[in-house]
Structure formats: structure tokens, C-alpha cells
Amino acid sequence: MEQGKAIAVRRERVDEAAAGQRIDNYLLRICKGVPKSHVYRILRSGEVRVNGGRVAPTYRLAENDEIRIPPIRLAEKTTSGPAPAGEPLPVVFEDEALLVVDKPSGKAVHGGSGVSFGVIEQLRSQRPDARLLELAHRIDRETSGLLVIAKKRSALTALHDMMREGRVEKRYLTLVPGRWANPLQHIKEPLFKYLTAEGERRVRVSGDGKASHSIVRLVRRWSRFSLLEVELKTGRTHQIRVHLAHLGFPLCGDDKYGDFALNKSLEAEGLKRMFLHAARLSFAHPLTGEAITLTADLPAELQSFLVHLDTTEPRKHA
The missing domain is CATH 3.30.2350.10 (Pseudouridine synthase)
Known part of the structure; x- marks a missing residue:
């Protein structure tokens, strides 16, 4: 199994599309390859900050919130490729x-x-x-x-x-x-x-x-x-x-x-x-x-x- 790669501190600005989503679900979506248990650990430890403060996993994001995400290790991308386009759905x-x-x-x-x-x-x-x-x-x-x-x-x-x-x-x-x-x-x-x-x-x-x-x-x-x-x-x-x-x-x-x-x-x-x-x-x-x-x-x-x-x-x- 190939070793993952570490990334630096990330700062994300919440746009209209993400507003209203829970912080835990948001992190699970954008941190592809990170184990769910690790996402919850960095939330509980306070390493994730929203507008400079700690938040619970159930916190719902507001537009323009600034999220600080600590350095985390991401899994290497698999070679499975994108979802096949298939026939357009009616x-x-x-x-x-x-x-x-x-x-x-x-x-x-x-x-x-x-x-x-x-x-x-x-x-x-x-x-x-x-x-x-x-x-x-x-x-x-x-x-x-x-x-x-x-x-x-x-x-x-x-x-x-x-x-x-x-x-x-x-x-x-x-x-x-x-x-x-x-x-x-x-x-x-x-x-x-x-x-x-x-x-x-x-x-x-x-x-x-x-x-x-x-x-x-x-x-x-x-x-x-x-x-x-x-x-x-x-x-x-x-x-x-x-x-x-x-x-x-x-x-x-x-x-x-x-x-x-x-x-x-x-x-x-x-x-x-x-x-x-x-x-x-x-x-x-x-x-x-x-x-x-x-x-x-x-x-x-x-x-x-x-x-x-x-x-x-x-x-x-x-």
C-alpha cells in the first residue's frame, strides 16, 4: 500500500453551496481519503477552527465562514477513474x-x-x-x-x-x-x-x-x-x-x-x-x-x- 501525502494547513471559505451543511459532513466531503475517525478526532481536539473558534461536529456552516483545517495525511488517489458518464438521465x-x-x-x-x-x-x-x-x-x-x-x-x-x-x-x-x-x-x-x-x-x-x-x-x-x-x-x-x-x-x-x-x-x-x-x-x-x-x-x-x-x-x- 502506497504511503499517503501530508498537506499544509488549509483555509476554506464557505460559499452558498456549502452553507447549511454540518461541519463534519463538509470535512468528510472535501478531505477525500481521510478516515472518518480521524476527521472526528481533529474536530473533538479543536484542531479544526471556524472563524478562529472551536465548534462541535454538529455545527452548521454559514456563508463566508472561514474554516482552518490542520495538516492531515491524504490517501493517494486510486486509479479507478471518474464515474462513467453513461446515457443522460431523462x-x-x-x-x-x-x-x-x-x-x-x-x-x-x-x-x-x-x-x-x-x-x-x-x-x-x-x-x-x-x-x-x-x-x-x-x-x-x-x-x-x-x-x-x-x-x-x-x-x-x-x-x-x-x-x-x-x-x-x-x-x-x-x-x-x-x-x-x-x-x-x-x-x-x-x-x-x-x-x-x-x-x-x-x-x-x-x-x-x-x-x-x-x-x-x-x-x-x-x-x-x-x-x-x-x-x-x-x-x-x-x-x-x-x-x-x-x-x-x-x-x-x-x-x-x-x-x-x-x-x-x-x-x-x-x-x-x-x-x-x-x-x-x-x-x-x-x-x-x-x-x-x-x-x-x-x-x-x-x-x-x-x-x-x-x-x-x-x-x-x-
């Missing part, structure tokens, strides 16, 4: 503060967990002049549809507040096996997140879990399947997948909580992915307050499977 909405894309299924929103590059790395590679590109929320790798990226720190902070307070309306389309009966149904089962023995993240309904709320609307129904719209009032990990599986309606194509034998037969019929699509977002613009409603059509592979159902089995009216 842009649904963009202004000076926000970018909303229609994410394809199979693409992670960020690198990690065995994935080298995700949507955010791809966007940063394609837009090298962008001052800031940060995920405002996340959707599962297997899920397609609307994903919001902030281009300003102020917009990111406001969006996080709005989502935490339930002021962003998110609606998804999903296909489940069986005949869903109720035109409208609220699911309020608490969800508990845990790790399997293999270290994989999973979620289950549990009394000691976090409060969760999904609103399910019946859209269409066939003899063997139902197309549902699910509105998220909370944004728990795997919420739609676990809520519906708990009620006996696992998502078609779900490789974590689904009916694996059914999934195999659906592959032969043409459905080769999880049927879950982030179809609609409604919210007030985080900076202007303007009402925004965005939609993304079902991807061709999901739409074609619904056409297949129309031609192969009787349709039941809701």
Missing part, C-alpha cells in the same frame, strides 16, 4: 435550485454496497461545473421513477424539512398478485429495520418499529393481479414492499419480500424486474413556494406487461 424538471430525473430500474441512486457508481455520481460526472448536486431523497435501486436532486444547499435543507414534515406528496404505482378489494385503504403498521445474518438490510412489521403510513388506492384489477397506487405519508425503508407483503400482496418481481415462485413464472411472461414506479410528486418549491406537480409515465417494460395481462386474462372492474 430530466423531468430543472431550475436553478432543483433537478428531477426519471431514474431507470436497476440503477442505484448512489455508490456503495457493492455498487461503484449511482445516479448522483453519474450526474456529477456529466455536469462537472455544477457547484452542488445532492440527493434530496432516495428510492430503491429496483424502483424506477421520479428522483429529486438539489442544486443549492438552501433547497436541500428545505426539502429535507418538507419531507420530514410530510409536505411532499409521493405516489407510486405497483402490481400485486391477487384481487385487492378496497378502493381506498390506509395501512399504518409500524416498521422495524434490521440486518440479516448475512448483513443484508431488511424491514419487518413490528410493534417496536417506527410509525409508518401508506394509503393504497385500487387502479385496475384483473383475475389474478391488481394495479395499485400507493401514497406515502411516511418514508420508511422498503415501506410499500413490506406493508403490502404483510397483508398478503407482495409486489410482483420483488426479490426480497416477494413470492419467489411467482416471480420466476412472471419472468417467463415478460416481467423481469420489480413492478414499482415513483409516478407522481407534488410539493411547494423549496425556495419560491410555487406549487409543483411532476409525473413520470410507466416505463415501457411495465406498460407492456399490463398490455400482456389485458390480452391473456379477463379484466375485473374495481
Whole structure:
């Protein structure tokens, strides 16, 4: 392993893009290759100064703050290269503060967990002049549809507040096996997140879990399947997948909580992915307050499977 290199004292001036970010997250971002434990050590020891004084790791930066960063040893850059640019992602909405894309299924929103590059790395590679590109929320790798990226720190902070307070309306389309009966149904089962023995993240309904709320609307129904719209009032990990599986309606194509034998037969019929699509977002613009409603059509592979159902089995009216 090659030895890293030491650098001299750095002084950074906080610009608008970084304003509002926690000092620990800021340092982790700009000090590439420095172990997380070392970043927290220099913060706790007071070696990092903001405007000449010590700050806690939770301190939120203000525009024009001056940060003193002590000499630290940086790891040598790897030769893995930049994120591959890939095909441009479909842009649904963009202004000076926000970018909303229609994410394809199979693409992670960020690198990690065995994935080298995700949507955010791809966007940063394609837009090298962008001052800031940060995920405002996340959707599962297997899920397609609307994903919001902030281009300003102020917009990111406001969006996080709005989502935490339930002021962003998110609606998804999903296909489940069986005949869903109720035109409208609220699911309020608490969800508990845990790790399997293999270290994989999973979620289950549990009394000691976090409060969760999904609103399910019946859209269409066939003899063997139902197309549902699910509105998220909370944004728990795997919420739609676990809520519906708990009620006996696992998502078609779900490789974590689904009916694996059914999934195999659906592959032969043409459905080769999880049927879950982030179809609609409604919210007030985080900076202007303007009402925004965005939609993304079902991807061709999901739409074609619904056409297949129309031609192969009787349709039941809701």
C-alpha cells in the first residue's frame, strides 16, 4: 500500500453551496481519503477552527465562514477513474435550485454496497461545473421513477424539512398478485429495520418499529393481479414492499419480500424486474413556494406487461 501525502494547513471559505451543511459532513466531503475517525478526532481536539473558534461536529456552516483545517495525511488517489458518464438521465424538471430525473430500474441512486457508481455520481460526472448536486431523497435501486436532486444547499435543507414534515406528496404505482378489494385503504403498521445474518438490510412489521403510513388506492384489477397506487405519508425503508407483503400482496418481481415462485413464472411472461414506479410528486418549491406537480409515465417494460395481462386474462372492474 502506497504511503499517503501530508498537506499544509488549509483555509476554506464557505460559499452558498456549502452553507447549511454540518461541519463534519463538509470535512468528510472535501478531505477525500481521510478516515472518518480521524476527521472526528481533529474536530473533538479543536484542531479544526471556524472563524478562529472551536465548534462541535454538529455545527452548521454559514456563508463566508472561514474554516482552518490542520495538516492531515491524504490517501493517494486510486486509479479507478471518474464515474462513467453513461446515457443522460431523462430530466423531468430543472431550475436553478432543483433537478428531477426519471431514474431507470436497476440503477442505484448512489455508490456503495457493492455498487461503484449511482445516479448522483453519474450526474456529477456529466455536469462537472455544477457547484452542488445532492440527493434530496432516495428510492430503491429496483424502483424506477421520479428522483429529486438539489442544486443549492438552501433547497436541500428545505426539502429535507418538507419531507420530514410530510409536505411532499409521493405516489407510486405497483402490481400485486391477487384481487385487492378496497378502493381506498390506509395501512399504518409500524416498521422495524434490521440486518440479516448475512448483513443484508431488511424491514419487518413490528410493534417496536417506527410509525409508518401508506394509503393504497385500487387502479385496475384483473383475475389474478391488481394495479395499485400507493401514497406515502411516511418514508420508511422498503415501506410499500413490506406493508403490502404483510397483508398478503407482495409486489410482483420483488426479490426480497416477494413470492419467489411467482416471480420466476412472471419472468417467463415478460416481467423481469420489480413492478414499482415513483409516478407522481407534488410539493411547494423549496425556495419560491410555487406549487409543483411532476409525473413520470410507466416505463415501457411495465406498460407492456399490463398490455400482456389485458390480452391473456379477463379484466375485473374495481
